[in-house]
Amino acid sequence: xxxxxxxxxxxxxIQIDHVSQMFQTxxxxxxxxxxxxxxxxxxxxxxxxxxxxxxxxxxLLYIVGGFVQPxxxxxxxxxxxxxxxxxxxxxxFQEFALFPWKTVLGNVMYGPRQQGVKHAEAEAQSxxxxxxxxxxxxxxxxxxxxxxxxxxxxxxxxTLAYHPEVLLMxxxxxxxxxxxxxxxxxxxxxxxxRDRKTVLFVTHSVExxxxxxxxxxxxxxxxxxxxQIVDIDLPRPRRRAELLLDPRYQKYVVEIERMFDDSGELQx
Amino acid sequence: MMRRVAPCLACIGLLLVWQLASLALNNDSFPTxxxxxxxxxxxxxxxxxxxxxxxxxxxxxxxxxxxxxVSIPLGLLMGRSRAVASFFNPLLMVIYPVPKxxxxxxxxxxxxxxxxxxxxxxxxxxxxPVIYHSFxxxxxxxxxxxxxxxxxxxxxxxxxxxxxxxxxLPEILTGCRTGLVLALITMITSEMIARQSGAGNILFNxxxxxxxxxxxxxxxxxxxMGIGLDALFERLRARLVRWAEPQFDIPLSFS
Numbered sequence: 444x445x446x447x448x449x450x451x452x453x454x455x456x457i458q459i460d461h462v463s464q465m466f467q468t469x470x471x472x473x474x475x476x477x478x479x480x481x482x483x484x485x486x487x488x489x490x491x492x493x494x495x496x497x498x499x500x501x502x503l504l505y506i507v508g509g510f511v512q513p514x515x516x517x518x519x520x521x522x523x524x525x526x527x528x529x530x531x532x533x534x535x536f537q538e539f540a541l542f543p544w545k546t547v548l549g550n551v552m553y554g555p556r557q558q559g560v561k562h563a564e565a566e567a568q569s570x571x572x573x574x575x576x577x578x579x580x581x582x583x584x585x586x587x588x589x590x591x592x593x594x595x596x597x598x599x600x601x602t603l604a605y606h607p608e609v610l611l612m613x614x615x616x617x618x619x620x621x622x623x624x625x626x627x628x629x630x631x632x633x634x635x636x637r638d639r640k641t642v643l644f645v646t647h648s649v650e651x652x653x654x655x656x657x658x659x660x661x662x663x664x665x666x667x668x669x670x671q672i673v674d675i676d677l678p679r680p681r682r683r684a685e686l687l688l689d690p691r692y693q694k695y696v697v698e699i700e701r702m703f704d705d706s707g708e709l710q711x
Numbered sequence: 712m713m714r715r716v717a718p719c720l721a722c723i724g725l726l727l728v729w730q731l732a733s734l735a736l737n738n739d740s741f742p743t744x745x746x747x748x749x750x751x752x753x754x755x756x757x758x759x760x761x762x763x764x765x766x767x768x769x770x771x772x773x774x775x776x777x778x779x780x781v782s783i784p785l786g787l788l789m790g791r792s793r794a795v796a797s798f799f800n801p802l803l804m805v806i807y808p809v810p811k812x813x814x815x816x817x818x819x820x821x822x823x824x825x826x827x828x829x830x831x832x833x834x835x836x837x838x839x840p841v842i843y844h845s846f847x848x849x850x851x852x853x854x855x856x857x858x859x860x861x862x863x864x865x866x867x868x869x870x871x872x873x874x875x876x877x878x879x880l881p882e883i884l885t886g887c888r889t890g891l892v893l894a895l896i897t898m899i900t901s902e903m904i905a906r907q908s909g910a911g912n913i914l915f916n917x918x919x920x921x922x923x924x925x926x927x928x929x930x931x932x933x934x935x936m937g938i939g940l941d942a943l944f945e946r947l948r949a950r951l952v953r954w955a956e957p958q959f960d961i962p963l964s965f966s
Contacts, residue, residue, distance in 0.1 A: 510858045528861035540855035544877040544954045554863040585954040605863055 786845025
């Protein structure tokens, strides 16, 4: 197990220091969702947070996003305390959260336009992004006319469009069927391997975490604590067909699953 | 085909029942449908009554517009802020069950029998459903949608105007549609209480003078106005929210 990171060198993109999160339940009882989390994410790293549902892994992501204020502790982005949401951290949610009154193109253009990019330029960039996520020809569709997988592609393009330095992905493929899910995992890796943005990726799938990540942060169930951080030492670019046959990949998956099993805790 | 013809059949059926009932009862104060329809051109051809209709429609338009301008922002704010909601909720709960026309005599004492009183009553009648639906619409806006906007750099006010308002629009327009019908109802009742001008004035003057064919002609005209306005509004609504999920389709309309 790695020691709790206190102050890593300046290369850390995201630094989480002794963060705890308390909630009030509907019965007005205090519920500790996250307990004393310290974590450092290096620039350009793909880090997954893996844990059973209810372990507070999404909450941790929301704290980094600035959507939720931690009860205790502090999260920093490039050394600066995170006080609220900002375009340097782009979220992608399981629920897609697209703007239904905007077309596909309108959704993707929304961020750049908000940042003051000229209309023609924003449109050109957005069209290129939509082509990259495989949605050429769907620019004028409304979200309700798209499948779940297509919606998530739009959501990814919409977030990439305003060039966040960190992608915050909250179980982005959790609502999709298995086939769509693997395709999107492959596409995400292809896109990521081009520009290597820092990614914080929340999931409850061991295979997904190992396949995508440089580091897997294993969480305990409620209250969420960091149980262990596993470095995934697999070559990149990763190709699914090769990786599934790779004994090193299989070993990571089995080891992580076994660690969850042995603890007698709920499986992720 | 049947869907298009059905509403016409219903109207013809209603008139037929009316005609038969009137013939069977043979009562002076219950003219036949034909007599009522025959009185319509006389009402619409009269210059005075057109002036009255104009005055009614003007008050209705002003009352309705001002109500939307106030109620939509208020409802949206209530839907997004617990503090605003708990401040206005008790006030609205007090006003809600009161028939707005019942306030008319008091309002007349303060503001006279002129346009202001009547427009105010229309305003009150329209406001509540619009506030309620705007509130519900704003409350239902997905948190993650607002977070996505916040990450793009939208301020709280920008989020309210550029995310909450369009996201809640289908629900807001449902409230506006109810409000439109209520505007027509309160318009007529306010003119019934403060007789001075307007469509309600024609109707109740005719009633006083025993001109029952005119009374029923007016009922038909006001009813047709209601259907026409509603159909027009429904067209506009369908255009504004064609992006919305179909659960907001309201099939009950003549559009």
